[in-house]
Amino acid sequence: MKKLIYILAIALVFGCKNDTQTNGKLKVVTTTTMITDLVKNIGGDFIEVEGLMGSGVDPHLYKASEGDVTKLVNANIIFYNGLHLEGKLVEVFEKMERSNKTQVALGENLDKSQLIGSDYFASNYDPHVWFNIEFFKQFAKQVTKTLSEKDPKNAVNYIENEKNYLAKLSALESEVSSVINALPKEKRILVTAHDAFNYFGKNYDFEVVGLQGLSTATEAGVKDVRKLAEFIIENKIKAIFIESSVPKRTIEALVAAVKAKDHDVEIGGTLYSDALGNAGTLEGTYIGMFKYNVNTIVNALK
Incomplete structure (x- = not known):
């Protein structure tokens, strides 16, 4: 530097x-x-x-x-x-x-x-x-x-x-409001790799839980994985999400921890959080990214 x-x-x-x-x-x-x-x-x-x-x-x-x-x-x-x-x-x-x-x-x-x-x-x-x-x-x-x-x-x-x-x-x-309204409020629990979706959650009545904090500079530890695994089981969450700009290994470890306790949870898809998708694709635009994220979340949690 x-x-x-x-x-x-x-x-x-x-x-x-x-x-x-x-x-x-x-x-x-x-x-x-x-x-x-x-x-x-x-x-x-x-x-x-x-x-x-x-x-x-x-x-x-x-x-x-x-x-x-x-x-x-x-x-x-x-x-x-x-x-x-x-x-x-x-x-x-x-x-x-x-x-x-x-x-x-x-x-x-x-x-x-x-x-x-x-x-x-x-x-x-x-x-x-x-x-x-x-x-x-x-x-x-x-x-x-x-x-x-x-x-x-x-x-x-x-x-x-x-x-x-x-x-x-x-x-x-x-x-976006129309798509989200099809998802019952009790199913609006969004578990992701890090806390990037708090404003989304506030606007659309989701409880948002990130494995890492607001910054990906902070690594998630074994304790964090165990605590979140318990949360997923208690709330009967069926899908959690990886993020395109965050390594997926921590979410994969979370899935393994949940399944080790005989609860079935799946990776619901990849969300775009801190970066858009590839240039030239729908997800490569802000509007396309937002639509893609919402459809991915709602379809996985329904």
């Missing part, structure tokens, strides 16, 4: 470029796949977007490479989640505050009174805010505002794209 910070400092002094590229488009760098998808929907063909993280990448553990530093230095705008989700990038972002880069930590601008608190996470707030669609709408508004301010000649396009995307998010809310 010290080497990267040194490279960043040198690059900021000697490598900063003009406000736009030679082709006139803003250069935008994003962190998570959810934010990358959002910014592409708002910016369209009027910006150039580079996402640091790809499908299946865990943002809690992600470390910047020298290539990432170059992308950040050459960017006009940097959008990231904040709330310590990208914990290992915090030092890089702090160093860049001294430059003229426009950095927007989208989660930091949410109303803190609406966030889920945590005594066990660095920010004291659960950072997985994209599982509240209303929060994601606020992200969209922040992105539109920032792009419009930095590139006023295309502001009308950004605003139109925002309008269309917000309509899609509203339609998503209606569809």
